[in-house]
Amino acid sequence: MKHTLKYFFRIWLLMSLFLAQAQDIIPKKTSSERTKIEGEIPEAPKQAVAKPVAAAKTDSIVPLKKDRYGVRVGVDLYKLTRGLYDSNYKGIELVGDYRLTKKYFLAAELGSEDKTTVDDRLNTTTKGTYLKVGFDYNAYENWLDMENIISIGLRYGVSTFNQRLNSYKTYNAYPYFGEIPWKSSGEEFNGLTANWIEVVTGIKVKVINNIFVGFSLRMNILVADKKPSDNFENLYIPGFNRTYAGNFGAGFNYTVTYFVPLYKKTAKTKK
Amino acid sequence: MKKILILLLIAMFTVSSCEKDDICDANTPTTPRLVIVFYDINNPSVLKNVTNLKVIGDGKTEGIVFNSATDDSKYLTNGSTISIPLKTDSNTTKYSFILNSGNANPTLTDIDEVTFNYTRSDIFVSRACGFKTLFTFDPSNPFVHASVPETKLKWMQYISIEKSNIANENETHIKVFF
Numbered sequence: 001m002k003h004t005l006k007y008f009f010r011i012w013l014l015m016s017l018f019l020a021q022a023q024d025i026i027p028k029k030t031s032s033e034r035t036k037i038e039g040e041i042p043e044a045p046k047q048a049v050a051k052p053v054a055a056a057k058t059d060s061i062v063p064l065k066k067d068r069y070g071v072r073v074g075v076d077l078y079k080l081t082r083g084l085y086d087s088n089y090k091g092i093e094l095v096g097d098y099r100l101t102k103k104y105f106l107a108a109e110l111g112s113e114d115k116t117t118v119d120d121r122l123n124t125t126t127k128g129t130y131l132k133v134g135f136d137y138n139a140y141e142n143w144l145d146m147e148n149i150i151s152i153g154l155r156y157g158v159s160t161f162n163q164r165l166n167s168y169k170t171y172n173a174y175p176y177f178g179e180i181p182w183k184s185s186g187e188e189f190n191g192l193t194a195n196w197i198e199v200v201t202g203i204k205v206k207v208i209n210n211i212f213v214g215f216s217l218r219m220n221i222l223v224a225d226k227k228p229s230d231n232f233e234n235l236y237i238p239g240f241n242r243t244y245a246g247n248f249g250a251g252f253n254y255t256v257t258y259f260v261p262l263y264k265k266t267a268k269t270k271k
Numbered sequence: 272m273k274k275i276l277i278l279l280l281i282a283m284f285t286v287s288s289c290e291k292d293d294i295c296d297a298n299t300p301t302t303p304r305l306v307i308v309f310y311d312i313n314n315p316s317v318l319k320n321v322t323n324l325k326v327i328g329d330g331k332t333e334g335i336v337f338n339s340a341t342d343d344s345k346y347l348t349n350g351s352t353i354s355i356p357l358k359t360d361s362n363t364t365k366y367s368f369i370l371n372s373g374n375a376n377p378t379l380t381d382i383d384e385v386t387f388n389y390t391r392s393d394i395f396v397s398r399a400c401g402f403k404t405l406f407t408f409d410p411s412n413p414f415v416h417a418s419v420p421e422t423k424l425k426w427m428q429y430i431s432i433e434k435s436n437i438a439n440e441n442e443t444h445i446k447v448f449f
Contacts, residue, residue: 120293121401152277170393171301171400174356176328176335177364183393231395 065267074257088116105136113238121169128161130239155198189228210259220249295400304354312448318351325372329365359404381426382419406437
Protein backbone atom coordinates (compact mmCIF):
# COMPACT_ATOMS: atom_id res chain seq x y z
CA MET A 1 0.00 0.00 0.00
CA LYS A 2 2.83 2.33 0.96
CA HIS A 3 4.47 1.65 -2.35
CA THR A 4 1.34 2.11 -4.37
CA LEU A 5 0.92 5.46 -2.71
CA LYS A 6 4.50 6.31 -3.50
CA TYR A 7 4.01 5.66 -7.18
CA PHE A 8 0.76 7.52 -7.17
CA PHE A 9 2.58 10.56 -5.83
CA ARG A 10 5.30 10.19 -8.40
CA ILE A 11 2.88 10.07 -11.26
CA TRP A 12 1.11 13.07 -9.80
CA LEU A 13 4.40 14.89 -9.58
CA LEU A 14 5.22 14.14 -13.18
CA MET A 15 1.75 15.16 -14.31
CA SER A 16 1.89 18.42 -12.44
CA LEU A 17 5.16 19.13 -14.17
CA PHE A 18 3.54 18.83 -17.57
CA LEU A 19 0.63 20.86 -16.35
CA ALA A 20 2.98 23.64 -15.39
CA GLN A 21 4.63 23.42 -18.78
CA ALA A 22 1.34 23.47 -20.64
CA GLN A 23 0.04 26.47 -18.74
CA ASP A 24 3.17 28.34 -19.56
CA ILE A 25 2.56 28.16 -23.27
CA ILE A 26 -1.19 28.49 -23.65
CA PRO A 27 -1.65 32.20 -22.87
CA LYS A 28 0.86 33.23 -25.54
CA LYS A 29 -0.97 31.24 -28.15
CA THR A 30 -4.44 32.35 -27.18
CA SER A 31 -3.61 36.01 -27.57
CA SER A 32 -2.53 35.53 -31.15
CA GLU A 33 -5.33 33.14 -31.89
CA ARG A 34 -7.91 35.52 -30.62
CA THR A 35 -6.76 38.26 -32.93
CA LYS A 36 -6.78 35.80 -35.75
CA ILE A 37 -10.46 35.12 -35.19
CA GLU A 38 -11.30 38.78 -35.06
CA GLY A 39 -9.34 39.51 -38.20
CA GLU A 40 -10.91 39.22 -41.64
CA ILE A 41 -10.93 35.70 -42.87
CA PRO A 42 -10.16 36.21 -46.57
CA GLU A 43 -7.13 38.44 -45.86
CA ALA A 44 -3.65 37.28 -46.69
CA PRO A 45 -1.45 36.11 -43.75
CA LYS A 46 0.79 39.18 -44.11
CA GLN A 47 -1.88 41.49 -42.70
CA ALA A 48 -2.66 39.10 -39.89
CA VAL A 49 0.89 39.53 -38.68
CA ALA A 50 0.74 43.29 -38.77
CA LYS A 51 -2.52 43.62 -36.87
CA PRO A 52 -1.60 42.17 -33.45
CA VAL A 53 1.10 44.78 -32.96
CA ALA A 54 -1.41 47.58 -33.00
CA ALA A 55 -3.79 45.60 -30.83
CA ALA A 56 -1.12 44.96 -28.21
CA LYS A 57 -0.26 48.64 -28.07
CA THR A 58 -3.76 49.78 -27.26
CA ASP A 59 -4.10 46.95 -24.75
CA SER A 60 -1.12 47.98 -22.68
CA ILE A 61 -2.26 51.57 -22.45
CA VAL A 62 -5.71 50.99 -20.97
CA PRO A 63 -5.29 48.67 -17.92
CA LEU A 64 -1.84 48.90 -16.37
CA LYS A 65 -1.27 45.49 -14.89
CA LYS A 66 0.22 45.73 -11.44
CA ASP A 67 1.71 42.77 -9.64
CA ARG A 68 1.36 42.68 -5.91
CA TYR A 69 4.45 41.90 -3.88
CA GLY A 70 4.43 40.76 -0.32
CA VAL A 71 4.70 38.03 2.24
CA ARG A 72 2.52 34.96 2.39
CA VAL A 73 2.26 33.12 5.72
CA GLY A 74 0.26 30.09 6.66
CA VAL A 75 0.06 26.64 8.07
CA ASP A 76 0.06 23.07 6.84
CA LEU A 77 -3.43 21.74 7.49
CA TYR A 78 -2.43 18.12 6.98
CA LYS A 79 0.07 18.08 9.83
CA LEU A 80 -2.23 20.11 12.03
CA THR A 81 -5.24 17.85 11.60
CA ARG A 82 -3.37 14.53 11.55
CA GLY A 83 -2.93 14.73 15.30
CA LEU A 84 -6.70 14.62 15.69
CA TYR A 85 -7.10 11.12 14.27
CA ASP A 86 -3.59 9.64 14.53
CA SER A 87 -2.57 9.17 18.15
CA ASN A 88 0.99 8.41 17.04
CA TYR A 89 1.47 11.83 15.52
CA LYS A 90 1.72 15.42 16.64
CA GLY A 91 3.05 18.06 14.36
CA ILE A 92 2.83 21.57 13.00
CA GLU A 93 4.35 23.28 10.01
CA LEU A 94 4.36 27.00 9.33
CA VAL A 95 4.94 28.03 5.78
CA GLY A 96 5.87 31.34 4.26
CA ASP A 97 7.12 32.91 1.10
CA TYR A 98 8.23 36.31 -0.09
CA ARG A 99 7.92 37.45 -3.67
CA LEU A 100 11.32 38.44 -4.97
CA THR A 101 10.60 39.00 -8.65
CA LYS A 102 7.73 38.36 -10.99
CA LYS A 103 8.50 34.66 -11.10
CA TYR A 104 10.66 33.88 -8.09
CA PHE A 105 9.57 33.47 -4.49
CA LEU A 106 11.77 32.99 -1.48
CA ALA A 107 10.12 30.17 0.43
CA ALA A 108 10.52 28.54 3.81
CA GLU A 109 8.89 25.99 6.06
CA LEU A 110 9.39 25.69 9.79
CA GLY A 111 7.99 22.72 11.62
CA SER A 112 7.99 20.43 14.57
CA GLU A 113 7.03 16.78 14.69
CA ASP A 114 6.56 14.05 17.27
CA LYS A 115 5.93 10.76 15.54
CA THR A 116 5.82 7.19 16.71
CA THR A 117 6.61 4.79 13.89
CA VAL A 118 5.40 1.24 14.20
CA ASP A 119 7.13 -1.14 11.82
CA ASP A 120 6.88 -4.90 11.71
CA ARG A 121 9.73 -5.32 14.17
CA LEU A 122 10.51 -1.82 15.42
CA ASN A 123 8.61 0.78 17.40
CA THR A 124 10.38 4.13 17.52
CA THR A 125 9.47 7.68 18.46
CA THR A 126 11.11 10.63 16.73
CA LYS A 127 10.82 14.18 18.04
CA GLY A 128 12.35 17.26 16.54
CA THR A 129 12.18 20.48 14.61
CA TYR A 130 13.14 21.38 11.09
CA LEU A 131 13.63 24.32 8.80
CA LYS A 132 13.53 24.33 5.02
CA VAL A 133 14.64 27.33 3.02
CA GLY A 134 14.68 27.76 -0.72
CA PHE A 135 12.78 29.25 -3.61
CA ASP A 136 9.81 28.61 -5.82
CA TYR A 137 9.62 29.44 -9.50
CA ASN A 138 6.12 30.25 -10.67
CA ALA A 139 5.59 28.66 -14.05
CA TYR A 140 2.00 29.81 -14.31
CA GLU A 141 1.16 32.76 -16.56
CA ASN A 142 -1.63 34.61 -14.81
CA TRP A 143 -4.31 36.48 -16.69
CA LEU A 144 -5.30 39.94 -15.59
CA ASP A 145 -5.10 40.21 -11.82
CA MET A 146 -5.02 36.50 -11.06
CA GLU A 147 -2.35 35.47 -8.62
CA ASN A 148 -2.32 31.71 -8.85
CA ILE A 149 0.89 29.76 -8.66
CA ILE A 150 2.01 26.51 -10.21
CA SER A 151 5.53 26.27 -9.02
CA ILE A 152 8.58 24.17 -8.99
CA GLY A 153 11.29 24.87 -6.48
CA LEU A 154 14.15 23.74 -4.36
CA ARG A 155 14.65 23.63 -0.61
CA TYR A 156 17.53 22.91 1.68
CA GLY A 157 16.28 21.28 4.84
CA VAL A 158 17.90 20.86 8.24
CA SER A 159 16.54 19.05 11.25
CA THR A 160 17.60 18.43 14.82
CA PHE A 161 15.82 15.63 16.59
CA ASN A 162 16.01 12.73 18.95
CA GLN A 163 14.93 9.16 18.48
CA ARG A 164 13.77 6.70 21.08
CA LEU A 165 13.61 2.97 20.54
CA ASN A 166 10.45 1.93 22.37
CA SER A 167 10.43 -1.77 21.59
CA TYR A 168 11.72 -4.23 19.05
CA LYS A 169 11.51 -7.80 17.88
CA THR A 170 14.45 -9.99 17.05
CA TYR A 171 14.41 -11.71 13.72
CA ASN A 172 14.71 -15.44 13.97
CA ALA A 173 14.57 -17.37 10.75
CA TYR A 174 14.22 -20.65 12.70
CA PRO A 175 11.53 -20.13 15.32
CA TYR A 176 11.88 -23.61 16.84
CA PHE A 177 11.23 -22.24 20.32
CA GLY A 178 8.38 -20.10 19.08
CA GLU A 179 8.11 -16.47 18.07
CA ILE A 180 9.70 -14.17 20.61
CA PRO A 181 7.41 -11.32 21.71
CA TRP A 182 8.32 -7.65 21.53
CA LYS A 183 11.13 -6.59 23.84
CA SER A 184 10.94 -3.16 25.38
CA SER A 185 13.99 -0.95 25.21
CA GLY A 186 13.44 2.77 25.86
CA GLU A 187 16.92 3.62 24.62
CA GLU A 188 17.22 7.31 23.68
CA PHE A 189 19.43 8.81 21.03
CA ASN A 190 19.76 12.55 21.43
CA GLY A 191 21.38 15.30 19.40
CA LEU A 192 20.70 13.79 16.00
CA THR A 193 20.87 15.98 12.92
CA ALA A 194 20.13 15.64 9.25
CA ASN A 195 20.16 17.82 6.17
CA TRP A 196 18.69 17.23 2.78
CA ILE A 197 17.60 18.77 -0.52
CA GLU A 198 14.01 18.86 -1.66
CA VAL A 199 12.52 19.31 -5.08
CA VAL A 200 9.08 20.83 -4.69
CA THR A 201 6.20 21.03 -7.10
CA GLY A 202 3.16 22.85 -5.90
CA ILE A 203 0.10 24.85 -6.65
CA LYS A 204 -1.42 27.77 -4.80
CA VAL A 205 -4.84 29.09 -5.66
CA LYS A 206 -6.37 32.33 -4.40
CA VAL A 207 -9.75 31.42 -2.95
CA ILE A 208 -10.92 34.69 -1.44
CA ASN A 209 -9.20 38.05 -1.18
CA ASN A 210 -5.77 37.31 0.18
CA ILE A 211 -6.34 33.73 1.24
CA PHE A 212 -4.61 30.98 -0.71
CA VAL A 213 -4.99 27.23 -0.60
CA GLY A 214 -2.02 25.22 -1.73
CA PHE A 215 -0.75 21.73 -2.19
CA SER A 216 2.80 20.63 -2.76
CA LEU A 217 4.65 17.39 -3.36
CA ARG A 218 8.26 16.95 -2.40
CA MET A 219 11.01 14.54 -3.30
CA ASN A 220 13.86 14.55 -0.82
CA ILE A 221 17.47 13.49 -1.09
CA LEU A 222 19.31 13.07 2.18
CA VAL A 223 22.67 14.81 2.09
CA ALA A 224 23.95 13.75 5.50
CA ASP A 225 22.61 12.57 8.80
CA LYS A 226 24.10 11.87 12.17
CA LYS A 227 23.28 8.26 12.94
CA PRO A 228 22.15 7.31 16.46
CA SER A 229 24.94 4.76 16.80
CA ASP A 230 27.04 2.41 14.74
CA ASN A 231 24.35 -0.19 14.68
CA PHE A 232 21.22 1.89 14.57
CA GLU A 233 19.82 4.30 12.04
CA ASN A 234 17.41 7.19 11.66
CA LEU A 235 14.10 5.64 10.71
CA TYR A 236 12.22 8.92 10.58
CA ILE A 237 13.52 12.46 10.27
CA PRO A 238 11.21 15.39 11.05
CA GLY A 239 10.52 17.27 7.83
CA PHE A 240 12.19 14.63 5.72
CA ASN A 241 9.76 11.88 6.72
CA ARG A 242 10.44 8.17 6.53
CA THR A 243 13.92 7.26 5.41
CA TYR A 244 14.47 4.72 2.67
CA ALA A 245 17.51 2.62 1.89
CA GLY A 246 18.61 4.84 -1.00
CA ASN A 247 18.69 8.11 0.97
CA PHE A 248 15.55 9.46 -0.58
CA GLY A 249 12.23 10.45 0.87
CA ALA A 250 8.96 12.01 -0.10
CA GLY A 251 6.47 14.37 1.42
CA PHE A 252 3.62 16.70 0.79
CA ASN A 253 1.71 19.47 2.48
CA TYR A 254 -1.69 21.07 2.20
CA THR A 255 -1.52 24.69 3.16
CA VAL A 256 -3.75 27.61 3.85
CA THR A 257 -1.91 30.91 3.61
CA TYR A 258 -2.64 34.59 3.98
CA PHE A 259 -1.02 37.07 1.66
CA VAL A 260 0.18 40.32 3.18
CA PRO A 261 0.65 42.79 0.31
CA LEU A 262 3.57 45.15 0.82
CA TYR A 263 3.92 47.04 -2.47
CA LYS A 264 2.85 46.97 -6.08
CA LYS A 265 4.97 46.85 -9.12
CA THR A 266 3.87 47.38 -12.73
CA ALA A 267 4.20 44.25 -14.70
CA LYS A 268 6.71 44.65 -17.49
CA THR A 269 5.42 43.96 -20.96
CA LYS A 270 6.96 40.78 -22.08
CA LYS A 271 9.37 40.55 -25.01
CA MET B 272 17.01 27.40 -14.36
CA LYS B 273 13.65 25.77 -14.95
CA LYS B 274 15.25 23.26 -17.29
CA ILE B 275 17.79 22.34 -14.63
CA LEU B 276 15.03 21.79 -12.12
CA ILE B 277 13.09 19.59 -14.48
CA LEU B 278 16.19 17.57 -15.23
CA LEU B 279 16.85 17.22 -11.51
CA LEU B 280 13.31 16.05 -10.95
CA ILE B 281 13.56 13.44 -13.69
CA ALA B 282 16.89 12.30 -12.28
CA MET B 283 15.27 11.85 -8.88
CA PHE B 284 12.51 9.73 -10.36
CA THR B 285 14.99 7.38 -11.94
CA VAL B 286 17.31 7.21 -8.94
CA SER B 287 14.49 6.55 -6.53
CA SER B 288 12.96 3.70 -8.49
CA CYS B 289 11.95 0.59 -6.65
CA GLU B 290 13.74 0.08 -3.40
CA LYS B 291 11.93 -2.41 -1.26
CA ASP B 292 13.06 -2.24 2.31
CA ASP B 293 9.89 -3.53 3.94
CA ILE B 294 10.70 -7.21 3.59
CA CYS B 295 13.59 -8.83 5.39
CA ASP B 296 15.80 -10.42 2.78
CA ALA B 297 16.43 -14.11 3.48
CA ASN B 298 20.13 -13.59 2.76
CA THR B 299 20.51 -10.99 5.48
CA PRO B 300 22.50 -12.47 8.38
CA THR B 301 20.11 -12.43 11.31
CA THR B 302 20.04 -14.45 14.53
CA PRO B 303 22.63 -17.22 13.98
CA ARG B 304 22.18 -20.85 14.87
CA LEU B 305 24.73 -22.91 16.75
CA VAL B 306 26.81 -24.91 14.25
CA ILE B 307 27.97 -28.27 15.56
CA VAL B 308 30.33 -30.47 13.55
CA PHE B 309 30.94 -34.13 14.35
CA TYR B 310 34.42 -35.69 14.22
CA ASP B 311 35.81 -39.17 14.68
CA ILE B 312 37.28 -39.60 18.18
CA ASN B 313 39.84 -42.06 16.85
CA ASN B 314 40.91 -39.80 14.08
CA PRO B 315 40.18 -36.25 15.29
CA SER B 316 40.82 -34.54 11.97
CA VAL B 317 38.27 -36.61 10.08
CA LEU B 318 34.59 -35.74 9.93
CA LYS B 319 32.23 -38.47 11.03
CA ASN B 320 28.60 -38.80 10.05
CA VAL B 321 26.05 -39.39 12.75
CA THR B 322 23.41 -42.08 12.29
CA ASN B 323 19.79 -41.08 12.68
CA LEU B 324 20.49 -38.24 15.09
CA LYS B 325 17.42 -36.55 16.49
CA VAL B 326 17.76 -33.29 18.41
CA ILE B 327 14.97 -32.19 20.73
CA GLY B 328 14.93 -28.95 22.66
CA ASP B 329 14.03 -28.97 26.33
CA GLY B 330 10.27 -28.73 26.73
CA LYS B 331 9.58 -29.56 23.11
CA THR B 332 7.98 -32.76 21.88
CA GLU B 333 9.09 -32.52 18.27
CA GLY B 334 12.69 -32.54 17.13
CA ILE B 335 14.41 -30.01 14.96
CA VAL B 336 13.52 -30.46 11.31
CA PHE B 337 16.67 -31.36 9.37
CA ASN B 338 15.31 -32.19 5.94
CA SER B 339 12.28 -31.77 3.72
CA ALA B 340 10.90 -35.31 4.17
CA THR B 341 7.20 -35.45 4.94
CA ASP B 342 7.24 -38.28 7.48
CA ASP B 343 9.03 -38.50 10.83
CA SER B 344 12.39 -38.95 9.12
CA LYS B 345 12.51 -35.17 8.70
CA TYR B 346 13.68 -35.01 12.32
CA LEU B 347 16.65 -37.30 11.62
CA THR B 348 20.02 -36.38 10.20
CA ASN B 349 22.88 -38.52 8.96
CA GLY B 350 25.32 -35.79 8.13
CA SER B 351 28.34 -34.49 9.99
CA THR B 352 27.09 -30.92 10.60
CA ILE B 353 23.98 -29.66 12.34
CA SER B 354 22.73 -26.13 12.99
CA ILE B 355 20.43 -25.68 15.95
CA PRO B 356 18.79 -22.51 17.24
CA LEU B 357 19.46 -21.15 20.71
CA LYS B 358 16.77 -19.53 22.83
CA THR B 359 16.78 -15.77 22.38
CA ASP B 360 14.81 -15.12 25.55
CA SER B 361 16.93 -17.19 27.93
CA ASN B 362 20.63 -17.58 28.72
CA THR B 363 20.51 -21.34 28.61
CA THR B 364 19.27 -23.80 26.04
CA LYS B 365 19.04 -27.53 26.76
CA TYR B 366 19.02 -30.09 23.99
CA SER B 367 18.70 -33.86 23.90
CA PHE B 368 20.88 -35.45 21.24
CA ILE B 369 19.42 -38.85 20.42
CA LEU B 370 21.71 -41.09 18.39
CA ASN B 371 20.18 -44.04 16.49
CA SER B 372 16.77 -42.57 17.16
CA GLY B 373 13.90 -44.88 16.28
CA ASN B 374 16.16 -47.95 16.18
CA ALA B 375 14.30 -51.23 16.64
CA ASN B 376 16.80 -52.23 19.32
CA PRO B 377 16.36 -49.65 22.15
CA THR B 378 19.75 -50.50 23.68
CA LEU B 379 21.44 -49.00 20.62
CA THR B 380 19.74 -45.63 21.14
CA ASP B 381 21.97 -43.21 23.01
CA ILE B 382 20.71 -39.99 24.56
CA ASP B 383 23.01 -37.17 25.67
CA GLU B 384 21.76 -33.93 27.15
CA VAL B 385 23.77 -30.76 26.67
CA THR B 386 22.85 -27.45 28.28
CA PHE B 387 24.49 -24.45 26.63
CA ASN B 388 25.18 -21.41 28.81
CA TYR B 389 25.69 -18.06 27.14
CA THR B 390 25.03 -14.35 27.24
CA ARG B 391 23.03 -12.52 24.59
CA SER B 392 23.19 -9.17 22.88
CA ASP B 393 20.59 -7.75 20.52
CA ILE B 394 22.02 -5.96 17.50
CA PHE B 395 20.09 -3.77 15.07
CA VAL B 396 19.94 -5.18 11.56
CA SER B 397 17.52 -3.06 9.53
CA ARG B 398 14.02 -1.62 9.50
CA ALA B 399 12.61 -4.78 7.95
CA CYS B 400 14.61 -7.36 9.90
CA GLY B 401 14.51 -5.62 13.25
CA PHE B 402 17.18 -6.91 15.59
CA LYS B 403 19.21 -10.07 15.73
CA THR B 404 20.52 -11.84 18.79
CA LEU B 405 24.19 -12.75 19.04
CA PHE B 406 25.48 -15.18 21.66
CA THR B 407 28.68 -15.50 23.68
CA PHE B 408 29.39 -18.70 25.56
CA ASP B 409 29.80 -18.39 29.29
CA PRO B 410 33.62 -18.44 29.58
CA SER B 411 33.72 -20.47 32.82
CA ASN B 412 30.90 -22.89 32.14
CA PRO B 413 29.94 -22.92 28.47
CA PHE B 414 28.00 -26.18 28.60
CA VAL B 415 26.82 -28.97 30.90
CA HIS B 416 26.95 -32.44 29.44
CA ALA B 417 25.11 -35.48 30.82
CA SER B 418 23.87 -38.81 29.55
CA VAL B 419 20.35 -40.18 29.95
CA PRO B 420 20.15 -42.32 31.98
CA GLU B 421 23.17 -41.13 33.93
CA THR B 422 24.49 -44.64 34.41
CA LYS B 423 25.00 -45.00 30.72
CA LEU B 424 28.15 -43.82 28.99
CA LYS B 425 27.98 -40.54 27.08
CA TRP B 426 28.03 -41.12 23.35
CA MET B 427 29.65 -37.72 22.82
CA GLN B 428 33.07 -38.43 24.15
CA TYR B 429 34.50 -34.95 23.85
CA ILE B 430 32.95 -31.54 23.21
CA SER B 431 35.21 -28.67 22.21
CA ILE B 432 34.20 -25.00 21.93
CA GLU B 433 35.76 -23.66 18.75
CA LYS B 434 34.22 -20.20 18.75
CA SER B 435 32.89 -18.62 21.87
CA ASN B 436 31.18 -15.84 19.92
CA ILE B 437 28.27 -17.00 17.87
CA ALA B 438 27.88 -14.21 15.33
CA ASN B 439 27.22 -16.03 12.08
CA GLU B 440 26.55 -19.47 10.68
CA ASN B 441 29.55 -19.66 8.39
CA GLU B 442 31.87 -21.15 10.98
CA THR B 443 31.99 -24.11 13.32
CA HIS B 444 31.18 -23.15 16.89
CA ILE B 445 31.40 -26.56 18.51
CA LYS B 446 33.22 -29.76 17.61
CA VAL B 447 31.85 -33.03 18.95
CA PHE B 448 34.07 -36.14 18.90
CA PHE B 449 32.50 -39.58 19.12
